Amino acid sequence: MNGVKAKALGCLYQQLKSLRSPARPCSLAACSRKNRNAALHPLWQSPLTIPGGTRQSPINIQWRDSVYDPFLKPLKISYDPTTCLHIWNNGYSFLVEFDDSTDRSIIVGGPLENQYRLKQFHFHWGAINDWGSEHTVDSKFYPAELHLVHWNAVEYPTFEEAVMEGNGLAVIGVFLKLGARHEGLQTLVDALPAVKHKDTVIEFDVFDPSCLLPSCPDYWTYAGSLTTPPLTESVTWIIKKKPIEVDEDQLEAFRMLLFTSDGEEEKRMVDNFRPLQPLMDRTVRSSFQVRHLLDTEAQPQGHAEQVRP
Numbered sequence: 001m002n003g004v005k006a007k008a009l010g011c012l013y014q015q016l017k018s019l020r021s022p023a024r025p026c027s028l029a030a031c032s033r034k035n036r037n038a039a040l041h042p043l044w045q046s047p048l049t050i051p052g053g054t055r056q057s058p059i060n061i062q063w064r065d066s067v068y069d070p071f072l073k074p075l076k077i078s079y080d081p082t083t084c085l086h087i088w089n090n091g092y093s094f095l096v097e098f099d100d101s102t103d104r105s106i107i108v109g110g111p112l113e114n115q116y117r118l119k120q121f122h123f124h125w126g127a128i129n130d131w132g133s134e135h136t137v138d139s140k141f142y143p144a145e146l147h148l149v150h151w152n153a154v155e156y157p158t159f160e161e162a163v164m165e166g167n168g169l170a171v172i173g174v175f176l177k178l179g180a181r182h183e184g185l186q187t188l189v190d191a192l193p194a195v196k197h198k199d200t201v202i203e204f205d206v207f208d209p210s211c212l213l214p215s216c217p218d219y220w221t222y223a224g225s226l227t228t229p230p231l232t233e234s235v236t237w238i239i240k241k242k243p244i245e246v247d248e249d250q251l252e253a254f255r256m257l258l259f260t261s262d263g264e265e266e267k268r269m270v271d272n273f274r275p276l277q278p279l280m281d282r283t284v285r286s287s288f289q290v291r292h293l294l295d296t297e298a299q300p301q302g303h304a305e306q307v308r309p
Contacts, residue, residue, distance in 0.1 A: 134173075179245030
């Protein structure tokens with residue numbers, strides 16, 4: 001293992017100890033981006049990069065520039081609710097973690113050549129509703145974004161090793177928008193006060209994260225990276241086109257969490273997203289044909305399907 005990988009792996013172990021531990025200033029996108037980045041958590045304040053990185057995330061997805069790929073397979077999702085283990089406030093988000101020792105909760109198909117096991121899911125969100133998502137679509141921000149993190153257990157023996165390799169991870173991204181109360185999410189929201197402080201963990205079992213996925217099967221996909229250290233370029237991103245709706249109270253429950261431990265000066269957990277990264281020479285592929293460039297609520301087009309048991 002070379003020096004860069006060794007250093008990144010060391011950073012990874014520090015970031016992923018969960019394996020062993022139970023007012024809008026203007027309407028312009030550029031102005032919003034400047035203001036949303038002004039109060040970021042220190043983890044995202046500096047322009048973190050990896051040497052020679054060419055596939056960093058998140059990115060702005062341009063409808064016009066995305067390329068329809070008729071050969072993209074349907075994305076098949078099979079989650080076992082009993083594999084859910086606990087919720088952990090790790091100091092920059094809350095992670096809902098799963099038993100990934102077997103193939104009980106997996107995804108397969110889509111742009112993936114292997115099946116991938118679900119490891120955890122988490123969210124990124126803003127201090128206000130004008131921003132919060134990591135990815136954007138035509139420079140549009142959403143209040144929050146869900147990430148379901150999976151790893152390639154076919155080719156790699158451990159999650160940590162998969163993190164270091166180009167095809168090691170697959171992350172489903174789902175945008176959240178303000179609207180109706182999300183009944184599936186509410187079970188999780190009700191548990192959040194118990195993990196208000198950094199490093200708190202509670203048991204959280206029998207939860208099916210497929211309830212957090214939109215029914216529309218359409219998605220974009222591209223080769224990218226983790227958005228937290230070690231920022232390894234190991235992620236196949238699958239960004240769902242259609243957002244899910246959550247209400248104001250549910251978003252506020254996220255914002256009541258703290259970056260800080262019990263006894264420390266309280267710092268609200270908000271704006272926990274990484275700034276946008278350059279697309280460079282990458283292509284964003286879509287599973288659907290672009291017919292209405294600005295209509296992310298369009299009905300599914302073409303052959304794509306999403307299968308859940």
